[in-house]
Amino acid sequence: MNSPEHRKLPSVDRVLQALAPGGLGLPRSIVVAIIRRELDRVRETPDLDVPALAVLLARVREGIERLRHQRIQPVVNGTGVVIHTNLGRAPLGIPAAEALRAVALNYSNLEYDLVEGTRGSRGGYVEQNLARLCSAEAATVVNNCAAALVLILRHVTQRADRREVVISRGELIQIGGGFRIPDILEATGARLREVGTTNHTTVADYSAAVGDATALILRVHRSNFFLGGFTSSPAAQELTALGKRAGVPVVEDLGSGALLPTERLPEKAEGTVVRHERTPQEALRDGVDLVCFSGDKLLGGPQAGIVVGRSNLVEALKKQPFFRALRCDKLVLAALQATVDLYLEGSLDAVPVLRLLRTGREELRARAEKIRSALAGYPVGISVGEGKAEVGGGTLPGAEIASVTLHLTPRDYPAAELAARLRTADPPVVGYVAKGRCQIDLRTVFPDQDALVIRALRAALTKSPGETAGAPEKPPAST
Numbered sequence: 241m242n243s244p245e246h247r248k249l250p251s252v253d254r255v256l257q258a259l260a261p262g263g264l265g266l267p268r269s270i271v272v273a274i275i276r277r278e279l280d281r282v283r284e285t286p287d288l289d290v291p292a293l294a295v296l297l298a299r300v301r302e303g304i305e306r307l308r309h310q311r312i313q314p315v316v317n318g319t320g321v322v323i324h325t326n327l328g329r330a331p332l333g334i335p336a337a338e339a340l341r342a343v344a345l346n347y348s349n350l351e352y353d354l355v356e357g358t359r360g361s362r363g364g365y366v367e368q369n370l371a372r373l374c375s376a377e378a379a380t381v382v383n384n385c386a387a388a389l390v391l392i393l394r395h396v397t398q399r400a401d402r403r404e405v406v407i408s409r410g411e412l413i414q415i416g417g418g419f420r421i422p423d424i425l426e427a428t429g430a431r432l433r434e435v436g437t438t439n440h441t442t443v444a445d446y447s448a449a450v451g452d453a454t455a456l457i458l459r460v461h462r463s464n465f466f467l468g469g470f471t472s473s474p475a476a477q478e479l480t481a482l483g484k485r486a487g488v489p490v491v492e493d494l495g496s497g498a499l500l501p502t503e504r505l506p507e508k509a510e511g512t513v514v515r516h517e518r519t520p521q522e523a524l525r526d527g528v529d530l531v532c533f534s535g536d537k538l539l540g541g542p543q544a545g546i547v548v549g550r551s552n553l554v555e556a557l558k559k560q561p562f563f564r565a566l567r568c569d570k571l572v573l574a575a576l577q578a579t580v581d582l583y584l585e586g587s588l589d590a591v592p593v594l595r596l597l598r599t600g601r602e603e604l605r606a607r608a609e610k611i612r613s614a615l616a617g618y619p620v621g622i623s624v625g626e627g628k629a630e631v632g633g634g635t636l637p638g639a640e641i642a643s644v645t646l647h648l649t650p651r652d653y654p655a656a657e658l659a660a661r662l663r664t665a666d667p668p669v670v671g672y673v674a675k676g677r678c679q680i681d682l683r684t685v686f687p688d689q690d691a692l693v694i695r696a697l698r699a700a701l702t703k704s705p706g707e708t709a710g711a712p713e714k715p716p717a718s719t
């Protein structure tokens with residue numbers, strides 16, 4: 241380890257100095273760790289010549305860039321998937337973001353009754369308004385829908401001799417990564433009592449399984465796939481009637497949380513087929529005791545799990561020791577409160593998810609043409625095409641939302657390279673590659689982001705072909 245070559249390696253300080261003009265963009269200690277790692281790599285590779293400083297610098301810069309791109313940051317969503325779990329699901333509306341900011345920067349009355357001057361109920365306002373919005377007796381909020389389900393299951397399975405949760409085999413679903421209904425059930429101490437078959441379950445199947453050991457009848461919305469052909473499952477009213485006879489609560493995990501008739505959402509987007517998504521209001525009308533759904537799917541708010549239904553059950557959930565571990569923080573409550581108020585006021589266009597879904601195709605086409613004109617003379621083939629956007633987030637799996645896409649074929653390098661360059665732009669623009677083209681779906685791009693898309697495209701198309709994606713910007717000429 242002490243051969244003469246190794247002594248020729250520059251010191252950490254020397255590398256740090258050489259980097260400085262380009263700016264670090266990360267905490268210094270993190271940059272130092274990256275430099276050490278690169279120096280160690282050279283030291284630990286026998287028979288390797290010590291690289292020139294410039295080569296070392298390039299490697300360190302690449303390490304810094306990689307890490308910088310891991311930071312949570314805003315991105316432009318050009319995927320056409322409106323609720324994209326990898327891209328943070330629902331973007332918040334301005335009123336929600338402003339409420340969040342104000343509460344974040346100040347003290348708040350989170351658990352303080354301003355009129356009485358005494359301790360107050362946490363989230364009391366948003367709970368009341370959620371109940372009103374869903375025509376429910378009561379409501380409460382936890383971290384996400386998975387947490388809501390866990391809380392409900394813990395509550396109903398407290399008695400050791402009554403832990404069975406009756407569920408159809410057609411609803412033992414997996415939602416996204418790591419959320420499997422049977423696993424969640426077992427993890428909470430519930431015992432799974434499967435009934436029926438994948439495609440066919442009758443009320444008789446349920447009633448044969450319900451007995452003294454039954455804690456709950458659970459209905460789970462098949463959020464992210466459909467079942468077609470020879471299928472049937474009992475109507476909710478049949479199950480709630482059974483539940484009432486047997487003295488067993490019926491709970492429905494709705495997932496998406498559409499509060500409006502989804503079939504009417506894409507009003508100006510002709511060519512669009514969105515089916516009706518069951519709402520919490522409908523489930524409660526059918527006699528379901530509790531409904532849970534996400535705050536950041538079709539509701540368009542922050543990540544949260546909302547439970548609505550019978551007040552005695554909601555109150556009991558809030559008294560569960562587990563509730564304390566699953567409750568939301570003030571930032572989420574502030575953003576949710578603002579979002580729920582937008583619904584109550586009918587200001588649907590202030591909820592970005594709803595606005596994106598409701599945008600007309602003509603408007604998208606006009607924007608696409610503007611972007612195309614802005615790229616005249618750049619080395620790229622560009623056309624405006626018809627796309628099919630998706631709602632995403634494990635909601636409305638069959639919905640096809642007519643959309644408008646930019647089709648980009650760079651002249652000097654492959655489409656995948658353009659997609660990679662856009663992903664590492666500042667801010668990143670996330671498109672996709674299809675049919676050998678880089679595509680950007682404008683349904684999920686906010687109109688005020690068009691300028692960012694143009695800037696990112698121009699930069700990506702003028703970089704020399706040899707430059708790797710994510711290469712740092714050149715330091716200003718003056719340094």
Ligand SMILES: *Cc1c(COP(=O)(O)O)cnc(C)c1O
Binds near residue numbers: 544
């Ligand atoms: C998405 C979904 C969940 C999980 O919701 P999170 O808020 O992501 O925890 C649970 N159940 C159903 C039916 C879902 O669609």
